[in-house]
Amino acid sequence: MKISITKAEQSRISELDFDNLDFGRIFSDHMFEMAYSDGKWHSAVIKPYGPITFEPSMMALHYGQAIFEGMKAYHVNHDTIQLFRPQDHHARLNNSARRLCMPEIDESVFINALEELLKLDHEWVPKKHGQALYIRPVMFATEEYLAAKVSQEYRFFIITSPVGAYYNEGFNPVKLTTSDQYVRAVKGGTGEAKAAGNYGGSFLPALRAQQNGYTQVLWLDANEHKYIEEVGTMNIFFLIGDTLITPGLEGTVLPGITRRSVITLAKEWEVTVEERKISIDELFDAYRSGTLKEIFGAGTAAVISPVGLVHHQGNTIDLDMEKIGPFAKRMYDAITGIQYGKVEDSHGWAHPVDVTTSVYH
Ligand SMILES: Cc1ncc(COP(=O)(O)O)c(C=O)c1O
Known part of the structure; x- marks a missing residue:
């Protein structure tokens, strides 16, 4: 699926204080969006982050057909940002979709959307160890119909938010x-x-x-x-x-x-x-x-x-x-080591994105 891209006229990144990042309060310049109707996903776009309009009869608001994911992108070096196990997040999103009678998304569409979004907004990925770009894919029912039944229409978004180190002042049990x-x-x-x-x-x-x-x-x-x-x-x-x-x-x-x-x-x-x-x-x-x-x-x-x-x-x-116990600490170091590209990834968990290759720069 081709993604149509509209770049933000002006980046908001200068407003960001990378040393004081609150969790999930600030959103990067762009968002991914696509729509589902007539049995297929279509209209994939990356556009400036901003308000969206829906009618009050939108079914997600009434019957709760809404699912999401939570994942992170990590700064490795100037050219590379890493996702952690994005295929697994994609598989879980589709599992959630099946349970809620919502449409599945192709893995290639999901991964491609993430990669293009990251290439465009890579400067929003904070660089310090412990910091990351939190990624929130979300899908919800958009049919305008007050009937308690499965919606025929959906919207899928991916928004991203730079987040601070969880353990700024040491581990806090x-x-x-x-x-x-x-x-x-x-x-x-x-x-x-x-x-x-x-x-x-x-x-x-x-x-x-x-x-x-x-x-x-x-x-x-x-x-x-x-x-x-x-x-x-x-x-x-x-x-x-x-x-x-x-x-x-x-x-x-x-x-x-x-x-x-x-x-x-x-x-x-x-x-x-x-x-x-x-x-x-x-x-x-x-x-x-x-x-x-x-x-x-x-x-x-x-x-x-x-x-x-x-x-x-x-x-x-x-x-x-x-503080943290020795086993938990060893686990924390091992997983974050892979996420930030500091430890060899023998499992294929890290998904590096070369942010220099975007055709949109
Ligand atoms: C209810 C619940 N349990 C467990 C987890 C941990 O899952 P993960 O390791 O995929 O973030 C999450 C976070 O997504 C959650 O919301």
């Missing part, structure tokens, strides 16, 4: 609490899709957790309220003894790309990895017996996020961590 009242996902629901509605529904429990002094909710399963699932925007890992344990993917947990990378690397380091049900009681037992060594979250935003404290029904696991 998060505090998690389970919730007695709320669940994130049920078997057969939309938990394994990156559906916008999953997030809207989690805000109230997250707010309650924050009011009680915790960073995020540690979600338990909806049926028995017993097995650990994941955290707000991260999958969760436990190092118990010398075994790395993470909840399996059984339909309620988002299959994280970082999660998959952690599992692959850990196995290569000859660490035993178990993807299985782990109950909150098993976790507390491991803590009490002294075998629980580390807890960390894994996700695109922070890569690896150490967990210092877990609260559950009045009991607390306090790992007394000032």
Whole structure:
């Protein structure tokens, strides 16, 4: 599919303070857009970032057919920007689309759109280690029709936002609490899709957790309220003894790309990895017996996020961590090393984009 490109008349980049980047508040000069109607994607454009107009009857607003992805581009050198596992993000986007009865996108269209956008806006990719250009692909239903049914029309955008280093002032272990009242996902629901509605529904429990002094909710399963699932925007890992344990993917947990990378690397380091049900009681037992060594979250935003404290029904696991555990640190260094092109990528995860080759410069 050919992308028609309209360049911004004037770049807004001079307004940007690269040393003070807030997450997701500033958007680079251009955006990608395409439309779906009559059974096909068409009208692919890259154009200046700006407002879009839709009618109030647009179906996404009423029935929630909206999905998205979250990924990052990393500065390697003057000529090269790197994406991390974009094919996996594309595959997950299509999985989400299938679950929500939305149209899939060809991998070549997705990757090409990302590459052209990056070539045009490569100066927006911050250069310091830890900083990155956050990429947000989003698809939503645009048919104007107040009927609770599958929309026949969609729009797909990619917008990008320079983001600061997550760990500017060193690693900051998060505090998690389970919730007695709320669940994130049920078997057969939309938990394994990156559906916008999953997030809207989690805000109230997250707010309650924050009011009680915790960073995020540690979600338990909806049926028995017993097995650990994941955290707000991260999958969760436990190092118990010398075994790395993470909840399996059984339909309620988002299959994280970082999660998959952690599992692959850990196995290569000859660490035993178990993807299985782990109950909150098993976790507390491991803590009490002294075998629980580390807890960390894994996700695109922070890569690896150490967990210092877990609260559950009045009991607390306090790992007394000032910083990150040695295993989580090794994992963080290994993954970010690949992302920033500092460590050899033997897995084909890095997707370098030569930003000097655009025909549009
Ligand atoms: C609910 C949820 N779980 C886990 C993750 C981690 O996924 P990834 O590693 O692909 O960013 C995310 C972030 O996308 C998320 O929103």
